[in-house]
Amino acid sequence: MPSVTITDPDGVSQVFTAEDGEAVMQVAVRNKVEGLYAECGGSQTCGTCKVTVDPDWFDRLPPPGENEVSLIDGCPPNTRLSCQIRMSAATDGIVVRVADSQY
């Protein structure tokens, strides 16, 4: 099973194992990671599951779609919606940090 390292806004890092195909957002919600609210549940309307992706990993992700872009436009570099990052062999070991503020 692929794993993901998530750092919360207080700087606490934890490694979680994920199901294949699960979104990083779901992993974070399941494990009650602080500071990530995921209010819309993955519909790409709320923009409250933002993370910054480790630069080594950022370029390896498929680019964001139009919906996602409409919510992360203007955010700090390497920001993605964690509901759009799928766990798989290709993302095994990915490192993300919960955005300092979702708002």
Added chain:
Amino acid sequence: MSANATVSERPSHIPEDLVMVYPFTSGALTLHNPFKKAVHDIHKHYPPIFYAEDVYHGGGSAWIIRRQEDLKEIYADTEHFSNHGRSVHAGLLGESWVTLPSNLEGEIHDKFRMILNPIFSPVALRKLEPDVAKLAQDLVDKFKTKGAVDIKAAFCVPFPVSIVLNLLDLPLDRMDEFMHWEFGLLHDPNLDHTREAAANVVAMFRELMKVRRANPGEDLVSWAVTAEVDGRPWTDDEIVGFCFNLFIGGLDTVTTNLSWFLRHLAEHPDQQAYLRENPKKIPDAVQELLRLYSSVNASKNCIKEVTFKGVTFMPGDKIMTSTTLGSNDPEVYDHPEEARFDRRATAVTFGSGVHHCLGHFLARRELTIGLETVLRELPPFTLDTSQEIVVDLGGIMQPRTVPIVWAV
């Protein structure tokens, strides 16, 4: 207490044992704070899904979903549940525009949302922040030396109205007119007044479209008259539907939450003092108070038969999406009735799924700046307990007044 209760006929698929008396019906009033006990009593004593009769003004029943997990599933299930058919105000006028994006579904909804999201993003709103802070300051300046005020009437109502006027680039002297229309649309029990208010609001927006087309500025209507969807300009009806959505979605909701939050701080001097000493914690407090005082109880229509957690919903059934109950689910939160500013928990205050509130970033800024301003400008305040506070239940749970006092 409940006014105008009428009994509608119960469809045959509703099991007798799931029909419950629901205290939070439109038109019902209470002198208690429902978030202290009544909301939590429903969680203690009612089944996860139950049927309540005559919950809407003038009759109309609904399924009520109590658990947050179930509510989120319903918000996500666009195959069986829809927002279509909720544009009551257009119906009253005999017009066919649709409140947008709230009452659109499917691809066209998502297209509009994609265009609208950047307009209401944190980055876009940062520009607005100094204006919002100034509007808050000016309102508080008017009463801060008085020692006593109904802060709902003096601040919680005019503050979001002034922000919408600002977004539309209309002068603040239209405030009274706007507040009168808002009352007519959302709170006046007389349907003729509601129709009249809707007609006035729509006429104002149609006029504004003409003005901004001729002479565009930086405001939302100027933006909308030049915006495109699907490679074509928006129709006039689409612009009216969008403006109308701001009017009914962005005023009363903020007023309600601000009213509850200030009442809460007036009744909890320890937490008020904590925020005065730690203003950086105000956003966390806003997050938690938004959860506890989740007040919006909208609905969806079932469009296709489905058995959900053992209960069968038929097309035409109304499902109340009670954010009040969902955000106070004891299976999700330890002691949901307590405001714990360090909880930093998620909630369903702004709904979930594709219709999750477009204005939530703006609302959060207004609430944060609202609290910052009041706590900075007023000395410690308490609730004036010599006055009775009437609370409206139903679609939006809201205190009618928030009388506070402080030493001058």
